[in-house]
Amino acid sequence: MAIKQVSIFVENKEGKLVTITxxxxxxxxxxRAMSVADTQEFGIFRLIVTDxxxxxxxxxxxxxxxxxxxxVGVSIPDEPGSLAKVVNILARYNINIExxxxxxTVSKKNASVVLRVADNEAxxxxxxxxxxxxxxxxxxxxx
Amino acid sequence: MKxxxxxxxxxxxxxxxxxxxxxxxLVRQVRYVYDNVPYYRDLMDKKGVSPDDIKGTEDLHKLPxxxxxxxxxxxxxxxLATDLKNCVRIQSTSxxxxxxxxxxxxQHDVDLWEDCCARALVAAGGTAGDVCQVCYGYxxxxxxxxxxxGSHKVGCLTLxxxxxxTDRQIQFMMDLNSTILCCTPSYAAYxxxxxxxxxxxxxxxxxxxxxxxxxxxxxxxxxxxxxxxGLKAYDIYGLTELSGPGVAFExxxxxxxxxxxxxxxxxxxxxxxxxxxxxxxxxxxxxxxxDKEAFPLLRYRTRDIxxxxxxxCSCGRTFIRxxxxxxxxxxxxxxxxxxxFPSQIEAVLLNCGYAPNYQILVDRINNTDTFDxxxxxxxxxxxxxxxxxxxxxxxxxxxxxxxxxxxPKVHLVAPKSIxxxxxxxxxxxxxxxxxxxxx
Numbered sequence: 001m002a003i004k005q006v007s008i009f010v011e012n013k014e015g016k017l018v019t020i021t022x023x024x025x026x027x028x029x030x031x032r033a034m035s036v037a038d039t040q041e042f043g044i045f046r047l048i049v050t051d052x053x054x055x056x057x058x059x060x061x062x063x064x065x066x067x068x069x070x071x072v073g074v075s076i077p078d079e080p081g082s083l084a085k086v087v088n089i090l091a092r093y094n095i096n097i098e099x100x101x102x103x104x105t106v107s108k109k110n111a112s113v114v115l116r117v118a119d120n121e122a123x124x125x126x127x128x129x130x131x132x133x134x135x136x137x138x139x140x141x142x143x
Numbered sequence: 144m145k146x147x148x149x150x151x152x153x154x155x156x157x158x159x160x161x162x163x164x165x166x167x168x169l170v171r172q173v174r175y176v177y178d179n180v181p182y183y184r185d186l187m188d189k190k191g192v193s194p195d196d197i198k199g200t201e202d203l204h205k206l207p208x209x210x211x212x213x214x215x216x217x218x219x220x221x222x223l224a225t226d227l228k229n230c231v232r233i234q235s236t237s238x239x240x241x242x243x244x245x246x247x248x249x250q251h252d253v254d255l256w257e258d259c260c261a262r263a264l265v266a267a268g269g270t271a272g273d274v275c276q277v278c279y280g281y282x283x284x285x286x287x288x289x290x291x292x293g294s295h296k297v298g299c300l301t302l303x304x305x306x307x308x309t310d311r312q313i314q315f316m317m318d319l320n321s322t323i324l325c326c327t328p329s330y331a332a333y334x335x336x337x338x339x340x341x342x343x344x345x346x347x348x349x350x351x352x353x354x355x356x357x358x359x360x361x362x363x364x365x366x367x368x369x370x371x372x373g374l375k376a377y378d379i380y381g382l383t384e385l386s387g388p389g390v391a392f393e394x395x396x397x398x399x400x401x402x403x404x405x406x407x408x409x410x411x412x413x414x415x416x417x418x419x420x421x422x423x424x425x426x427x428x429x430x431x432x433x434d435k436e437a438f439p440l441l442r443y444r445t446r447d448i449x450x451x452x453x454x455x456c457s458c459g460r461t462f463i464r465x466x467x468x469x470x471x472x473x474x475x476x477x478x479x480x481x482x483x484f485p486s487q488i489e490a491v492l493l494n495c496g497y498a499p500n501y502q503i504l505v506d507r508i509n510n511t512d513t514f515d516x517x518x519x520x521x522x523x524x525x526x527x528x529x530x531x532x533x534x535x536x537x538x539x540x541x542x543x544x545x546x547x548x549x550x551p552k553v554h555l556v557a558p559k560s561i562x563x564x565x566x567x568x569x570x571x572x573x574x575x576x577x578x579x580x581x582x
Contacts, residue, residue, distance in 0.1 A: 007527040009557050039529045041536075041554050046527055065557035069527045098528060116527065 001134055002070035002120045004052040008045040009065040012038075019062055020045060027058035032140050033114055035101035048073070048103065048114060050141055071116050072123050073135030078111040086113070089130045095123050103143060112143060146459045149265040149297065150258065153405045154460045158453070161404050161461060166199035168433035169408060173197045173206065176439055179224040182217045183209070183441060200408060203431065204419050209443045211244070211473075214384065218242050222438060225249060230437050235283040236383035237482045237548060243283075246383050247437035253292065255434065259381075259389030259403045260293025266394045266401075266458070267352040267377045269323055271298030274349075276321035278312055278330060279357065279480075281305040285387025286357050286480070290325040293389065299323065306330065309337050316348060324353040327480040328360040328368060328376070332510035335371030345373030354379050356388055357480040359468065359580045364510070365397075378467060384443055385430050391465055396456055399464030408433055409463065410442075411451055414472035422451045427472050428465065446473040469581045476573065476582065478505055479512045481549045485570050488516060491546050495539055497521065502561050503551075505582075506574040513552075516543065520555040 010016045024031065024047075033048035049055045052068055059066045076082040090097060095117050103112035112135060117123045124134055148154045156164070174194040177184050186207040187193065196205055214222065223230075232248040248256070261269075269275065275294040279286025287305055294301040302321060304312055312334060315321065324331060331353055338348070350372050356379035365376045380400050381388035390407055391400035402409050411426035412419050420426040428445045432438075447468040456464065476483045489499045500519035505512060524535050532555050540553040562569065573582050 005527060007525075009525055011556060011560070037527075037529050039533060042529070042532070042556075044527060044529055063559075065522075065525065065560070067522075067525050067527065071527075 001072075001124050001136060003048065003073040003114075003135055003137055003140065005069050005071045005114065005116075006047045006049055006052050006055050006059070007067050007069060008047070008059060010036075010043040010045050012040070012042055017045070020059065020064060023058045023062040023064070024049065024055055027054055029055045029058070031104065032143055033101060033103040033112070035099065035114075037099065046101070048140060069116075070120055071114050072120055072127070073112060073114055073139070074127060075110045075112050075133045075135050075139065078109060082111065083113065086115075086127065086132055089126060089132065090115075090117070090123060093122075093126050095119070095126065112139075147265055147270075148460070149262040153403075154262060154401075154462060156405070156461055158461050162200065164405060165408050165433060168405075169200055169203065169431065170194075170197055172431070172433050172439060173441065176224060176441055180222055180439075182213070182221045183207075186213075203408065203410065203442070206431075206442050208417065208429065209440050211444075211446070214244050215242050219245050222440065223247055224439050225437050232288075233283075234285045234288060234383055234387060236285070237484070237487065244383060246386075248386075249436040252386065252435050252437050255406055256289060256386035256389060257292030257296050259386065259392070259406065260289045261296035262293075262403065263354055263377070263379050263389050263392030264290075264293050264297045264299065264323065266392055266460075267323065267354055267375070268395075269294075269297045269299055269352070273297070273299040273322045273351075274302060274320055275299035275323040275325065276302040276304055276312070276316055278304045278306055278324070278326040279388075285381070285383045286325075286327075289381070289387040289389055290354065294323075294325075309334060313338060313341065313343075316350070317343075320349040322349050322351050324350055324372070324374065326353075326355065327358050328355040328364055329358060329479065329507070329510050329512060331355050331368045331372065331376070332364060335368060336509070339371060345371060348373060350374040352377060354392075356380060358477045358512075359575070359582055361579050363579065367510075380465065380468075382445060384438075384440055384445075385432055386435070390430065394456065394458035394460055396458055398456075399452055399466055401456070401460045401462035401464055402451075404462045406433055406435075407431070409451065409465070411449065412444075414446075414448070422453050422463070425450050425469065428468075446471050446475060448472055467581065471582070474571065476503070476505060476571065478514045479549050481547065483514075483547055483549070487546055488543065491539070491542050492518060495542050497539070500558075500561055502569065503571045504574070505571070507578055507580065512575070514549065515552045515554060517554045517556045517561060519558045519561055522558055524555070 030050040037044045098116040100115045177194045190207045230247045235243045235245045277290045281287030353376045377393040381390040391402040408431040410429040414427040448470040449465045452464045502517045504515040544550045
């Protein structure tokens with residue numbers, strides 16, 4: 001069920017980000033969600049895109065260092081308290097969220113959020129049992 | 144001003160007498176080494192030279208060279224010329240790879256070394272009335288031990304500070320009225336800056352002289368240090384393989400370092416061919432220790448590129464002078480006073496499971512050497528969070544520190560991201576060159 005996230009290693013040097021955004025643009029890939037983890041030395045640029053494998057290939061051919069990881073995507077009503085509910089469920093079952101970020105585009109009614117946890121399957125099971133809608137790869141195309 | 148020397152009978156000996164003394168000592172020393180160091184005896188036998196062939200310094204060129212690789216091969220006891228029970232001290236410096244160079248000293252060798260350092264201190268105006276603050280590192284490094292011993296011989300009140308803890312250095316310097324400072328030039332500059340930050344003027348301290356060595360520096364740096372600390376800065380040269388600091392030292396002329404020729408016979412050779420070059424030519428320094436007992440190296444190649452001068456010095460010393468090293472004929476770097484070889488870094492990488500794809504970046508910022516190593520990471524270490532990478536960097540940094548004795552900043556970079564020119568990677572980028580430092 002989990003969705004694919006493309007992570008790109010970015011050295012803190014001029015022009016590095018341009019290479020990344022250009023090669024994704026040139027491959028005709030849409031970015032649906034993104035976040036950046038940064039240290040003093042480097043950053044990790046994380047993307048949810050319409051075609052992760054194609055994005056990886058395009059990025060690698062322009063010299064980027066890329067890895068694909070599985071993350072959990074949830075689709076929740078765009079209203080106060082929705083995210084709190086998800087976070088509370090995970091907390092109750094002692095599932096740590098390493099990081100999370102929201103999708104850039106939102107549908108009329110729903111917001112979509114990416115969650116990174118240690119055990120995707122366990123998190124997905126618990127969230128489903130508690131009535132949270134999970135995202136699949138195909139949902140990304142439809143947002 | 145009356146000229147003073149620590150051992151005037153040696154330091155001002157007529158040049159022809161120095162030659163005679165060196166002839167005698169060399170003949171005796173070659174025989175001693177041949178009889179007591181099987182490693183060197185083999186080298187001589189292979190070259191077809193016997194001690195009988197060496198009748199004086201003009202026969203020196205017949206002897207085989209010793210290189211840093213020989214020291215590694217003979218590690219630890221292979222070049223020892225006397226029984227361990229006659230030795231009283233070990234000092235050590237980094238080798239080209241994992242193995243360090245260890246040098247042994249009898250009491251006679253320690254005395255000789257400390258005499259050389261005492262000569263340097265007296266040449267810098269040192270007397271029994273001085274307070275000598277030694278902030279070279281103490282321990283295996285020869286800097287601390289050498290100047291400490293020399294300071295005792297001169298009769299200075301010796302402050303064995305060792306390196307680091309600048310606040311304490313300054314407190315002692317001010318409270319106990321230090322008059323002579325011994326450390327690396329970059330540390331001297333750093334102390335100068337810190338004094339200024341604390342609101343002290345150069346005339347607030349009692350320093351009159353500084354003995355600064357163990358790393359490359361420039362005339363410009365000398366003027367800066369002299370100005371910021373209000374002292375006269377003297378250069379000193381040496382290497383652990385020969386004893387330590389004090390192989391050569393500067394006098395008040397500040398125009399080249401006098402080599403202690405009664406103990407060390409110097410040559411300049413073409414680093415490519417190994418042929419001896421006449422005095423005045425630029426070439427690699429080669430030393431023969433003339434009277435050491437425990438670790439007497441003959442024709443040791445320093446890899447330091449220098450020019451010698453026999454020109455008469457107004458200080459009255461007759462010992463030949465050498466320029467500051469103008470460069471190296473190998474890939475050794477001196478970073479924060481410590482010898483670093485790229486091969487050591489490669490050894491650590493291989494030990495830690497990395498491919499040897501790396502680049503060393505050295506610079507000098509605010510008079511302190513910066514030392515960065517970029518290493519291409521293992522693709523398996525990269526996923527989506529920085530923590531694995533930063534943990535791996537830390538681990539590698541600790542391994543480097545253990546091998547090199549100084550702390551580099553390790554940066555893991557993307558695989559294949561280190562520039563390769565014509566298929567061959569540029570391993571070292573030393574930007575200190577831009578400051579005119581001979582590296």
